Amino acid sequence: MELALLYSGGKDSTLxxxxxxxxxxxHLVTAHFGFTDDWTHAKTAAxxxxxxxxxxxxxxxxxxxxxxxxxADGYPRNxxxxxxxxxxxxxxxxxxxxxxxxxxxxxxxxxISRAQAQSLEDRYDVDYLAPLSGFGRRAVDRLVEETxxxxxxxxxxxxxxxxxxxxxxxxxxxxxxxxxxxxxxEHEQTYVHGLLD
Amino acid sequence: MELALLYSGGKDSTLxxxxxxxxxxxHLVTAHFGFTDDWTHAKTAAxxxxxxxxxxxxxxxxxxxxxxxxxADGYPRNxxxxxxxxxxxxxxxxxxxxxxxxxxxxxxxxxISRAQAQSLEDRYDVDYLAPLSGFGRRAVDRLVEETxxxxxxxxxxxxxxxxxxxxxxxxxxxxxxxxxxxxxxEHEQTYVHGLLD
Numbered sequence: 001m002e003l004a005l006l007y008s009g010g011k012d013s014t015l016x017x018x019x020x021x022x023x024x025x026x027h028l029v030t031a032h033f034g035f036t037d038d039w040t041h042a043k044t045a046a047x048x049x050x051x052x053x054x055x056x057x058x059x060x061x062x063x064x065x066x067x068x069x070x071x072a073d074g075y076p077r078n079x080x081x082x083x084x085x086x087x088x089x090x091x092x093x094x095x096x097x098x099x100x101x102x103x104x105x106x107x108x109x110x111x112i113s114r115a116q117a118q119s120l121e122d123r124y125d126v127d128y129l130a131p132l133s134g135f136g137r138r139a140v141d142r143l144v145e146e147t148x149x150x151x152x153x154x155x156x157x158x159x160x161x162x163x164x165x166x167x168x169x170x171x172x173x174x175x176x177x178x179x180x181x182x183x184x185x186e187h188e189q190t191y192v193h194g195l196l197d
Numbered sequence: 198m199e200l201a202l203l204y205s206g207g208k209d210s211t212l213x214x215x216x217x218x219x220x221x222x223x224h225l226v227t228a229h230f231g232f233t234d235d236w237t238h239a240k241t242a243a244x245x246x247x248x249x250x251x252x253x254x255x256x257x258x259x260x261x262x263x264x265x266x267x268x269a270d271g272y273p274r275n276x277x278x279x280x281x282x283x284x285x286x287x288x289x290x291x292x293x294x295x296x297x298x299x300x301x302x303x304x305x306x307x308x309i310s311r312a313q314a315q316s317l318e319d320r321y322d323v324d325y326l327a328p329l330s331g332f333g334r335r336a337v338d339r340l341v342e343e344t345x346x347x348x349x350x351x352x353x354x355x356x357x358x359x360x361x362x363x364x365x366x367x368x369x370x371x372x373x374x375x376x377x378x379x380x381x382x383e384h385e386q387t388y389v390h391g392l393l394d
Contacts, residue, residue: 117302117333
């Protein structure tokens with residue numbers, strides 16, 4: 001069976017790919033808005049890991065709405081959640097047997113409820129899998145440490161292909177340079193260079 | 198890392214073993230009360246699959262409390278939940294790096310909340326994994342069909358090693374033969390004979 005995994009080049013979605021690998025033909029799909037070429041980092045990671053890769057372009061209005069929401073909230077959570085849901089809808093429309101993401105049990109965002117999962121499955125006739133949703137933070141960290149060659153650093157310096165880079169840029173364009181620091185707290189990001197031997 | 202998976206010989210816990218196989222040294226553990234030898238069915242399935250197997254014996258009071266609860270409720274859900282929680286506690290105490298069960302996203306019972314999972318992890322210094330908790334019913338059914346050689350039938354005729362057989366027997370001993378039909382609705386059970394080629 002063919003599966004499309006929403007992929008950022010980070011540790012969670014990479015680990016999700018490995019857990020699904022025994023059961024599905026895994027394709028890595030990076031959603032982007034076309035504002036930056038951040039998605040090429042995910043492509044590089046996908047090529048290193050040996051998975052087929054494609055992108056799906058989301059509507060610019062999704063980014064604009066998310067940025068407005070984040071600016072109004074003063075934190076990114078709800079805006080990120082909106083973008084993640086739009087990305088899952090886009091991937092669900094690609095025609096695969098199953099779709100998946102790297103959501104973990106202890107993530108505050110994004111979260112996909114059971115009702116949302118079932119709605120997605122019914123509307124697109126696709127299975128939605130969250131293979132890490134039964135894994136806590138420490139379990140994921142231990143598996144990453146044993147399995148992946150990663151780079152960790154502040155989220156504005158580590159190469160990444162999730163929506164955050166594009167949303168940061170749109171936030172600056174719309175609300176000015178200071179708005180990024182107001183919305184996004186400093187946090188660590190990871191980028192996957194490949195598998196450990 | 199060494200992982201103990203709560204194992205019944207059924208399709209869910211077998212599929213859980215396969216998902217964890219790439220990351221952990223998986224040991225299958227069947228919890229029982231010592232009332233019947235149903236656990237030997239799980240041992241046979243484990244041997245066929247090639248995983249190390251052990252049993253853990255639960256306190257008889259856990260079964261007595263569960264049976265009282267099921268009889269009072271007139272349905273099995275809360276009693277089964279109590280036994281599952283006790284079994285996870287017992288497996289958590291065995292000293293493995295991680296423990297797991299075959300809970301699925303769409304299961305009404307047993308369910309382990311995020312708070313329960315974190316409590317278990319903190320008290321026993323163990324990672325608790327529910328590798329199928331991000332898989333819906335149809336996804337599990339499709340993977341089982343592609344992967345496992347199973348036998349499906351009414352739950353009183355298919356060999357199985359979950360708690361239900363022992364709880365049924367204790368229910369009869371405590372509340373009489375008719376009590377089983379009052380508490381347990383007819384449902385299908387599966388037993389895993391092995392992997393498909």
